[in-house]
Amino acid sequence: TPQLVTNNKLTSSVNDLFGIFFEDINHAADGGLYAEMVQNRSFEFAPIDKQDYQSTTAWKLSDPESLKVETANPLNTKNLHYLSVDTNKDVTLTNVGYNKGMYIEAGKKYDFSFFVKALNGTKNVIVRLTDADNTEVGVPTVIPVESHQWMKYSASFTADKTTTTGRLTLKFPEGSHILVDMISLFPEDTFNHRKNYVRKDLGEALKALHPKFLRFPGGCLVHDGQLDPDDRGAMYRWKNSIGPVEQRPARRNNWGYNQTLGLGYFEYFELSEDIGAKPLPVLPGGYDPHHDREAPIDQLDEWVDDALDLIEFANGSTDTKWGKIRAELGHPKPFNLEYIAIGNEEVGQAFFDRYPYFHKAIRAKYPNIKIINTAGPFAAGKEFDRGWKSARENQSDLVDEHYYQEPEWFLANQHRYDSYDPKGPKAFLGEYASKANKWYNAVVEASYMIGLQRNANKVGLACYAPLFCNVDYENWGTDLIYFDQKEVSPTVNYYVQQLFMKYQGTDNVSYQLNNLPAAKVVDDQPLNGKFFVQGDKAKAKFENIVLDDGSKKQKFDAQTVDHEEKAELGSTDAKDYTITFDVTKPDQDAKGTHFCFGQQSSDKWCVWILGG
């Protein structure tokens, strides 16, 4: 019977501990969470985003002579490209969507819209939804366009067939001279029924996790880019991502595609609210470590102002400049921002020279906002030194650590946070994963999360990464939720995350187990017959080892192993056997909690022993 040794209440900070991290990687936003079904809706795709992109990517033009992308007469200064239709015959323009095509479902409604400038009188544009074989999946709609100024036209379709190869086709009649832009198609049924918003099934998958916070809009994509916010390759500047979608400039996403910013800061705040998570935005610190580009210190004000204005946008009353903008966008109530992060995975001194300017300005104006510093990606031997030094000097509330490691690393580091200072800044484990979407990895992550929970007075927040992957556009191998245009496949790791978010621990209990029953290993894949023991950070002493194969008992010599040392005990040809042993940790205060015992094939062991 286990004996209860201690029972301590977990610190109240455990309340926010487990959340999610959203980044537009693997087409997580465009072609993913963002419910827009048209790819390259405003003809802004360009080789700066991806080498083989061009302004007509994802479009099929029936006659390239009379359908041309131009820039002389743009919809606005942020959206320069549009399609000019100038034709003396009927022509068609077809968008193929993402994946194999759009997912269109019988009985569901779809909202179509486009901006048009009709240069030579009223023309009837026919809008069709079809499958890849050009079979209608809804009744075509005729939209008479007549405005000589850019104007938005809309229509709604009800599909009468289901397809996963959907196409949107616009047919322009002979004699048209029309400019078109921002050609858009959304399912009417979005998550929480909001316009310009999130795919229902993916939004629901997030809500079902019960995340306590939402870190957004990224990792690397936040700080990779030019300093000038008007540059086509600019860093992620939040002010570019709010307001009418046709006025949001497309940007180069460092994951090798185009980011429309259709899903922008306002939508991320709404999403946080809709899924019950606290918003946690990440802003660039005026420094791009990918290209070693930095804003001169005497020009840092605009970057610091971005942070201050964002807090006002989220929390300010409607009498403030940015609070008023939030209200005009449809959310008069504040979003109750509590956290803000500056920088992502920073190791460059240029960042740490700039961080204090952000920190001081935010602390002075908004003393209750928790400011998150960053400590770079994990690199053996470096252990995030600069970030922690900066965090201590500036008294940051949290420091963002990232690591993607093998499961064995997570097992060996179960006690990583035991030695962290509860009085110092807290750790924010802003990105982690054990590098595979397998049952074993998920269990290892669960055991690691227990270590995070146990140390909730030192670890403030933690989120797995990356969150989403569109199966046809993978940038990063291990993700929490896979999807295509139709289906959602949460991984086994997802269910571990869900378990911890849904049922957050309240008490830290420790038990002692006495008189353990012998373990029975059933292994129908005979290994090489040899038995090994291996230590980890702790020294392990294996004694009284007896193997009983039914006909005879074999004794192995006692072994003490330390620090990844491995010792061979002997071998057996038996397929079924019982083995008993005692294992102790001679150095009681040594760190490290796992030992390996058993047969080994390559790096896989048939028995692991975990213990304090």
Ligand code: AHR
């Ligand atoms: O999660 C994927 C990437 O990993 C993030 O963008 C970055 O912060 C890290 O390197």
